[in-house]
Amino acid sequence: MSVFTKGEVEREAGLVPALADLTERHREACLPYRRILDAIGARPPYERLVDLPWLPVRLFKTHELRSVPQEQVFRVLTSSGTTGQRPSRIHLDREAAAAQTRMLAATLRVVLGERRLPMLIVDSRAVVRDPTLSARGAGVLGMMNFGRDHTFVLDEQGRVDAEAVKRFLSRHGGERFLIFGFTFMVWLCLRDLGADLSQGVLIHSGGWKRLAEQAVDNAEFRRRLAAECGLSRIHNFYGMVEQIGTVFLEGPDGDGLYCPDFANVVIRDPETWQEAPPGVPGLIEVVSTLPTSYPGHVLLTEDLGVVRGVDDGAWPGKRFEVLGRLPQAEARGCSDTMGQG
Amino acid sequence: MLDETTVAATAADDGAVVRVRFPAGGDVPVEALLGRLRANALEVGDERVREFLAAFGRRLLRPAAARRHPELGSLGFFLRPSELSRTLESLSQEHVRVPRGLILHIPPANVDTVFVYSWALSALMGNRNIVRLSPRSGPVAEVITEMLHEVLAEADPVVGETQRIISYDRSQTSVTAALSAACDLRVIWGGDGTVRDVRRHPLPPHARDLVFPDRSSFAVIRAAAWLCAPRAARVAVAEGFVNDGYWFDQAACSSPRTVFWVGAERDCDAARADFTDHVSRVLTARGWGVDAAMAVEKRVSTYGLAADGLAESVEFRGNALANVTLAAAAAAPRRWLGAGTFAHARLGSLAELVPLVERRDQTMTHFGFGRPELEELARGLAGRGVDRMVPVGSALSFHRVWDGVDLPVEFTRLVTVIRQ
Numbered sequence: 001m002s003v004f005t006k007g008e009v010e011r012e013a014g015l016v017p018a019l020a021d022l023t024e025r026h027r028e029a030c031l032p033y034r035r036i037l038d039a040i041g042a043r044p045p046y047e048r049l050v051d052l053p054w055l056p057v058r059l060f061k062t063h064e065l066r067s068v069p070q071e072q073v074f075r076v077l078t079s080s081g082t083t084g085q086r087p088s089r090i091h092l093d094r095e096a097a098a099a100q101t102r103m104l105a106a107t108l109r110v111v112l113g114e115r116r117l118p119m120l121i122v123d124s125r126a127v128v129r130d131p132t133l134s135a136r137g138a139g140v141l142g143m144m145n146f147g148r149d150h151t152f153v154l155d156e157q158g159r160v161d162a163e164a165v166k167r168f169l170s171r172h173g174g175e176r177f178l179i180f181g182f183t184f185m186v187w188l189c190l191r192d193l194g195a196d197l198s199q200g201v202l203i204h205s206g207g208w209k210r211l212a213e214q215a216v217d218n219a220e221f222r223r224r225l226a227a228e229c230g231l232s233r234i235h236n237f238y239g240m241v242e243q244i245g246t247v248f249l250e251g252p253d254g255d256g257l258y259c260p261d262f263a264n265v266v267i268r269d270p271e272t273w274q275e276a277p278p279g280v281p282g283l284i285e286v287v288s289t290l291p292t293s294y295p296g297h298v299l300l301t302e303d304l305g306v307v308r309g310v311d312d313g314a315w316p317g318k319r320f321e322v323l324g325r326l327p328q329a330e331a332r333g334c335s336d337t338m339g340q341g
Numbered sequence: 342m343l344d345e346t347t348v349a350a351t352a353a354d355d356g357a358v359v360r361v362r363f364p365a366g367g368d369v370p371v372e373a374l375l376g377r378l379r380a381n382a383l384e385v386g387d388e389r390v391r392e393f394l395a396a397f398g399r400r401l402l403r404p405a406a407a408r409r410h411p412e413l414g415s416l417g418f419f420l421r422p423s424e425l426s427r428t429l430e431s432l433s434q435e436h437v438r439v440p441r442g443l444i445l446h447i448p449p450a451n452v453d454t455v456f457v458y459s460w461a462l463s464a465l466m467g468n469r470n471i472v473r474l475s476p477r478s479g480p481v482a483e484v485i486t487e488m489l490h491e492v493l494a495e496a497d498p499v500v501g502e503t504q505r506i507i508s509y510d511r512s513q514t515s516v517t518a519a520l521s522a523a524c525d526l527r528v529i530w531g532g533d534g535t536v537r538d539v540r541r542h543p544l545p546p547h548a549r550d551l552v553f554p555d556r557s558s559f560a561v562i563r564a565a566a567w568l569c570a571p572r573a574a575r576v577a578v579a580e581g582f583v584n585d586g587y588w589f590d591q592a593a594c595s596s597p598r599t600v601f602w603v604g605a606e607r608d609c610d611a612a613r614a615d616f617t618d619h620v621s622r623v624l625t626a627r628g629w630g631v632d633a634a635m636a637v638e639k640r641v642s643t644y645g646l647a648a649d650g651l652a653e654s655v656e657f658r659g660n661a662l663a664n665v666t667l668a669a670a671a672a673a674p675r676r677w678l679g680a681g682t683f684a685h686a687r688l689g690s691l692a693e694l695v696p697l698v699e700r701r702d703q704t705m706t707h708f709g710f711g712r713p714e715l716e717e718l719a720r721g722l723a724g725r726g727v728d729r730m731v732p733v734g735s736a737l738s739f740h741r742v743w744d745g746v747d748l749p750v751e752f753t754r755l756v757t758v759i760r761q
Contacts, residue, residue, distance in 0.1 A: 326634050
């Protein structure tokens, strides 16, 4: 059963009451969240998605926000904070943890199929063995659940291991297989392999910042991988630890990121905070019904994005693009001298 | 002798070279920089320096410059000949006053005009000065050094022989060490972290530090006075408040972060509502806005205050103005919350401020209070905090007495002369 089935109207009709319920549930169960809603005067009824109160995602770095008692916390996820910042801490109870795994699987099944596929990982085994697991390592480990016969493209020293890839392809190259990696690593490592990856399904994520520096956009990325490796099934995705289990997946035509049925995005004009119409960039707000153990169901990210179309692509609903990250606010005060000089 | 050579050699190994920005002189080893400064050339209130500063001030007040960078206008005003004379006349004549010697100034990287105030007063007092400007100093610092050069061309050569503005990367700690070891007074403006960093470098036994660490400021308004004030006066105060708050993105140490309203609850509510309308109108009229990053920053910080139970309500007038109603006056935040974020609390009387004030509180901007009650408050505070009580609109006006320190006095020494 696909989770990319609902058109925008039907999706919103289902999400608004579910998210409104979650808002009130978290208000009851999470004191800091309740204080925020009270302070900004947020109260039901919420008629539309855009009426729901959002939290800035960075609050999960500065505050402990959970809606379940400590003894019911099953897992605490942390993000890799950028330097000088504390990481986000996301508290999952057993139910939320199970739901996120289940829904992530359901989302990826749409492009991977029912069976676990042989898996090529564009990274080194070292990243998943590091005892202080990096976000990159955690991402790889998470995705490994969706594959079998895991083969790493890079050796322990981070060099491309062409032999390992050749052996993998001799075993599995004739059937459908999964390739996973971070966007920049994929760009760096796959093109020079000279291997036929035409049966592969590539899933990648991690952002375009470093590729943008090389003037490589998504279209160029897809074009070159198709031309040089025969890769035609390519799906980028967008997601964050603060909404674990929810991934916005690129459609088969590469025409944008699509929302699974239990999630959506609202692009907000950062001046008026109203919803920006399709084609007009703004801040990305992500909503999802998965965060039941912490108030992360309506989050304002610090990413800029734009809706490219609604109900007009391969899958129903909004399709959108992530344009990059908002810079950090800087003040010109007098409270630092040599510290910044 | 051997020691000095060793020090110089080590410094050279570290690449202890500084860029001399005034008078423009390229890259110079720090030892040579110190060696070339002419000693004992100036006296307190030296005519040649006064002429130089006054000429510089005139240039700053030229309409083109002051229009482009309003902070240069304030600086020019500060350097008028009459102001310089007033500064000199304010010094007690009981003793013979002499320059302190070599002064090292370490101003903030991000407020471009601070270094001029510090340096100009010190030069006026007849000192040799070395000002360390960040290599990342802003465009205004560039304009200032250009103007200084223009004025230098017509000035007495002694100015160029005794004054230096330099830049070096902060990773070159050996330069800070060498300059510290040579100076008679070290002036450190800026954050607590910088003060701690710079203090690691010893001074000569007779020398000392003048430090201006992290500070925070607030405003106090008597609600009844606001409500009774004529409209024009309220507009003027709102304009002044906007200058105080927004000029340096509210991050200047003297910019108010909390507004205390003094009076009965109903008066305070009414006054605050009207005040907010006025401030909002000024912001709109001036086209003040903040970018998306700052808008998000303000949401994060104010929602955070709410989550902590410190804020009862958070209201936004567009992105430019955020108002936080504090759950208690004692919760007044000292840290920066993003440009244009003001916390509000009510007090029954001015005296209720006393237990709330901390050592790091610097400037209290006020409206609606008489001098006697302000003086009474100052005595009541008894040094707990608050170094300046100035009307709303004057928070950023530099004065020779700053942070409770009389700078011209600090920049000089006294020789006691008692006749037989």
